[in-house]
Amino acid sequence: MEYFKSGLKSVLGAPPPENQPTGADTVERLVDRLQSSSLLDDRRDACRALKALSRPYRVEVGTQAMDPLRQVLEMDRTDCEIVGLALETLCNITNPETFDAEVEKYGPKNKIGEQFTEIFIKQPDSVSQALAFLEEFDFRVRWPALKLMTHLLANRPKDIQDIILVSPMGVSKLMDLLSDNREVIRNDVLLLLIQLTKGNANIQKIVAFENAFDRIFDVISQEGSADGGIVVEDCLVLMLNLLRGNISNQNFFKEGSYIQRLTPMFELPPEVDENPLGGWSSQKVCNVHCMVQVVRALVAPGGPAQATAACQRTMRGCGLLQALCDILMASGVPADVLTETINAVAEVIRGNASNQEFLAGLMAPSSPPRPAIVILLMSMVNEKQPFVLRCSVLYCFQCFLYKNEVGQTHLIQTLLPQGNEAPALTTGQLLCGGLFSSDPLSNWFSAVALSHALINNSTQKEQLLRVLLATNIGKPPVTLMQQCVMLLQQGNKPQCKLGLLILLCRWVSYCPTAVKAFLTMESSVAYLTALLSAQENTDDLQETILQSMCALLLGLCVHFNDDSVPNYTKEKLCHLIENRLGLDRFQDAIGGIARHEIYSRTLKHPQPSAKDPADLLLDHEFCRLLKILEGVIVKSVLDESNPQEGKDTMTTLSPADSALVSQYKELIRDQDAQIHALTQANETLTKEKRDLESQVNELQSTISHLKDQNLVLRAAQINSTETKEQAPAVNDTDSSYSEIQKRLAETTAELEKLKIDQEDLLVLLLDQDTRLVQYKEKLLGYGEKIESDESSGELDANEQPESSN
Numbered sequence: 001m002e003y004f005k006s007g008l009k010s011v012l013g014a015p016p017p018e019n020q021p022t023g024a025d026t027v028e029r030l031v032d033r034l035q036s037s038s039l040l041d042d043r044r045d046a047c048r049a050l051k052a053l054s055r056p057y058r059v060e061v062g063t064q065a066m067d068p069l070r071q072v073l074e075m076d077r078t079d080c081e082i083v084g085l086a087l088e089t090l091c092n093i094t095n096p097e098t099f100d101a102e103v104e105k106y107g108p109k110n111k112i113g114e115q116f117t118e119i120f121i122k123q124p125d126s127v128s129q130a131l132a133f134l135e136e137f138d139f140r141v142r143w144p145a146l147k148l149m150t151h152l153l154a155n156r157p158k159d160i161q162d163i164i165l166v167s168p169m170g171v172s173k174l175m176d177l178l179s180d181n182r183e184v185i186r187n188d189v190l191l192l193l194i195q196l197t198k199g200n201a202n203i204q205k206i207v208a209f210e211n212a213f214d215r216i217f218d219v220i221s222q223e224g225s226a227d228g229g230i231v232v233e234d235c236l237v238l239m240l241n242l243l244r245g246n247i248s249n250q251n252f253f254k255e256g257s258y259i260q261r262l263t264p265m266f267e268l269p270p271e272v273d274e275n276p277l278g279g280w281s282s283q284k285v286c287n288v289h290c291m292v293q294v295v296r297a298l299v300a301p302g303g304p305a306q307a308t309a310a311c312q313r314t315m316r317g318c319g320l321l322q323a324l325c326d327i328l329m330a331s332g333v334p335a336d337v338l339t340e341t342i343n344a345v346a347e348v349i350r351g352n353a354s355n356q357e358f359l360a361g362l363m364a365p366s367s368p369p370r371p372a373i374v375i376l377l378m379s380m381v382n383e384k385q386p387f388v389l390r391c392s393v394l395y396c397f398q399c400f401l402y403k404n405e406v407g408q409t410h411l412i413q414t415l416l417p418q419g420n421e422a423p424a425l426t427t428g429q430l431l432c433g434g435l436f437s438s439d440p441l442s443n444w445f446s447a448v449a450l451s452h453a454l455i456n457n458s459t460q461k462e463q464l465l466r467v468l469l470a471t472n473i474g475k476p477p478v479t480l481m482q483q484c485v486m487l488l489q490q491g492n493k494p495q496c497k498l499g500l501l502i503l504l505c506r507w508v509s510y511c512p513t514a515v516k517a518f519l520t521m522e523s524s525v526a527y528l529t530a531l532l533s534a535q536e537n538t539d540d541l542q543e544t545i546l547q548s549m550c551a552l553l554l555g556l557c558v559h560f561n562d563d564s565v566p567n568y569t570k571e572k573l574c575h576l577i578e579n580r581l582g583l584d585r586f587q588d589a590i591g592g593i594a595r596h597e598i599y600s601r602t603l604k605h606p607q608p609s610a611k612d613p614a615d616l617l618l619d620h621e622f623c624r625l626l627k628i629l630e631g632v633i634v635k636s637v638l639d640e641s642n643p644q645e646g647k648d649t650m651t652t653l654s655p656a657d658s659a660l661v662s663q664y665k666e667l668i669r670d671q672d673a674q675i676h677a678l679t680q681a682n683e684t685l686t687k688e689k690r691d692l693e694s695q696v697n698e699l700q701s702t703i704s705h706l707k708d709q710n711l712v713l714r715a716a717q718i719n720s721t722e723t724k725e726q727a728p729a730v731n732d733t734d735s736s737y738s739e740i741q742k743r744l745a746e747t748t749a750e751l752e753k754l755k756i757d758q759e760d761l762l763v764l765l766l767d768q769d770t771r772l773v774q775y776k777e778k779l780l781g782y783g784e785k786i787e788s789d790e791s792s793g794e795l796d797a798n799e800q801p802e803s804s805n
Contacts, residue, residue, distance in 0.1 A: 030053070034069075044079070044081060051085050058095075058112060062093040062116045062119075066119065069086045073129055083136075087144035088144045090144075093113070094120060097113070098112075113151065117152050118155075131145075131173055133145035134149070134176075143184065150191065157198070161203055174193060175215070179215070193238050194237055205248050212238075217261050219235050226266075228283075232287050237290060243297040245297075247697070250298055254311055259311065259318060259320065260314070262295065263320045265291055266323035267323055268327065280334055292343075295344045296343065296344050296347055302605075304697050306698055309352060312348055313352070321358060328342060329365060342392040345396055346399035346400075350402050357406075360400070373400065373427060374430065376393045377393065377427055380397070380430075381437065381445065398606065407453075408460050412463050412467075414427055415429075416466060417468075431449055432469070432480075436483070441495065448622075451506040461507055461513070465517050467479065467480040468480075469483050485504075485524050488527070494542035495617065498617050498618075502618075505552055505622065506622065508553070510560060512560050512561065516562070516564050518557060519565040525554070529581065532554070532585075541617075544596075545617055552630075555634070555636070558574060570636075583641060590633065594630065639672065
């Protein structure tokens with residue numbers, strides 16, 4: 001330290017003891033020396049001293065030295081040492097952290113680094129200058145330049161993203177650093193790219209097209225894959241940034257066969273099974289968690305249907321689904337990894353019949369062996385299991401039943417009598433057990449899971465009416481619907497009642513037979529009306545939603561009523577609603593669910609989620625049903641109530657007027673039936689519209705993909721003048737090629753003509769040879785001497801005797 005002080009004095013000049021200079025004075029002298037010195041060594045010493053002062057006197061150095069430091073970067077760019085010192089000084093000035101010396105003076109949360117960053121980037125070429133130094137291989141320059149870019153990006157992310165986006169080859173310069181064999185640079189550029197790609201789809205696309213996925217997988221492989229350190233996690237976080245919500249990059253990832261490269265990363269080594277407690281370090285848990293997140297980003301429910309289906313098929317074909325299921329069934333897997341893996345399996349099979357069939361046939365290595373779905377449901381209805389794990393199992397089961405008529409049918413069949421077959425634990429038995437347990441959360445889980453077996457499946461709604469449950473000994477069995485209504489009327493917790501109401505609303509919707517079964521049960525309607533009229537206003541969220549769902553169930557019984565129950569026809573139910581509740585109160589109750597934040601949050605994503613078990617109240621598919629039918633139900637009740645008001649006046653009407661009113665009532669009923677039919681047709685058309693929209697979105701993503709490729713190619717050619725100069729020559733070549741093709745066709749025609757002429761000439765020559773032979777024979781007959789044919793190389797047959805003589 002004394003040596004440093006003496007060196008600093010020699011640089012600054014030792015001031016008189018009685019006139020000690022301030023930090024600002026010292027910085028001013030150094031800046032003046034940096035600007036005025038003609039010797040490089042002097043400027044280098046001044047820059048070194050400014051670097052030493054840039055932490056304790058950041059404000060002073062930043063205020064006075066920023067422009068001179070930029071001049072150094074411009075004028076002395078060939079000297080790596082002074083450039084490195086200048087860059088390190090700028091790194092300290094723009095550092096987003098708060099230095100110890102600044103806490104007392106400026107507070108613990110000052111934004112000095114951000115303010116200097118704003119000043120630094122006001123100069124148009126500052127960031128481009130820092131990017132240019134990334135191309136310098138010297139560690140003294142490249143590393144501080146990289147740290148400076150990191151600080152700038154941390155302080156002003158949006159501005160730096162915009163600058164890099166328009167900077168020629170800006171992203172390419174950063175991507176090249178991933179190939180640097182110095183780990184500290186490679187690791188720092190990973191962190192920089194993670195920040196750079198956040199929330200900017202265009203940069204994400206350019207990074208992906210710069211061969212990012214190959215480089216990321218190479219680094220992961222070098223670092224030990226899932227068993228590697230935090231660098232593997234950084235690589236996976238960057239990959240996740242590039243894929244999540246970016247359809248173009250997802251298509252690029254799928255088409256580049258990168259999904260297949262994920263599969264080996266999920267394969268468990270044999271020793272994990274032999275030693276369940278080993279092989280799962282905290283870092284490996286983080287790595288596998290990120291790997292699963294990457295898989296989920298490719299098959300998220302909100303993506304285009306065709307792209308998601310293609311990824312699902314690829315994951316099944318390359319063994320990735322099998323590897324995920326192996327983790328699912330393995331012992332000793334940490335709870336958070338198991339939870340996220342179940343969610344990933346759920347989205348890989350969601351809506352894909354082949355993958356759903358694969359999970360249905362998967363057997364768990366238990367004793368005795370049981371289907372994997374049964375093992376999962378056992379965890380869901382077990383109140384000792386973690387809440388998030390139980391939610392993930394419900395999500396997986398919902399995805400298994402999504403658009404899976406075979407799976408829905410099989411579930412309902414397990415609840416029906418099976419004859420004399422040996423009893424076995426089934427999915428239906430587990431759900432019934434959870435439905436009637438003492439745990440409210442198990443009640444909710446089981447009711448919601450069972451309701452998903454009834455979505456868009458009227459046949460199974462009617463089959464479920466046949467399910468009988470054994471009660472106490474000596475008493476007749478009751479139907480499943482009777483048991484649900486009985487539990488609803490008992491003093492259970494609101495969460496249990498909400499689950500039962502979700503099941504009943506799904507059951508009676510679009511199923512007049514289920515409506516009839518519900519209305520014929522004793523006190524079923526009376527309970528709903530009593531609960532609705534008991535409390536008009538309540539601050540309890542669960543009670544408010546409970547009343548709204550009772551109103552919805554009552555409205556469904558009106559809308560889907562076929563008037564087969566005399567005491568509760570459409571008219572009588574509407575009259576009851578109007579007299580006991582009032583139409584305004586009924587309408588307000590049904591619309592009350594959609595006014596809560598929990599409704600909009602649940603409607604956004606099909607995965608059940610809540611911070612606390614008591615907050616798990618609504619189901620995604622139920623919210624979708626409510627959104628579709630809310631207005632239709634209210635209109636149906638209002639339409640039935642208005643004619644009812646005029647019925648009492650029919651006694652004062654003439655017979656002709658009464659007949660006319662009756663005719664109009666029939667017309668209204670017919671129109672109501674037509675409205676119902678049109679509503680169903682509208683749902684079908686809405687589904688088709690969503691499918692078409694997904695196709696349009698996919699086409700738009702393809703167009704965007706092509707535009708991005710064009711953008712990348714144009715960006716890569718900004719600094720290449722040769723391509724521009726050769727462009728006209730290329731056009732002269734799409735024209736010369738046409739001329740060559742034309743001349744080739746003409747030459748080919750001439751060649752064919754010559755071949756024909758040659759064949760004709762050969763025929764003539766052959767004919768001439770034949771005649772010559774004939775003439776020779778005649779001459780020999782006349783005793784004429786014939787000379788040998790030199791062209792043939794042979795002697796005539798008559799010459800041999802003469803030559804022998």
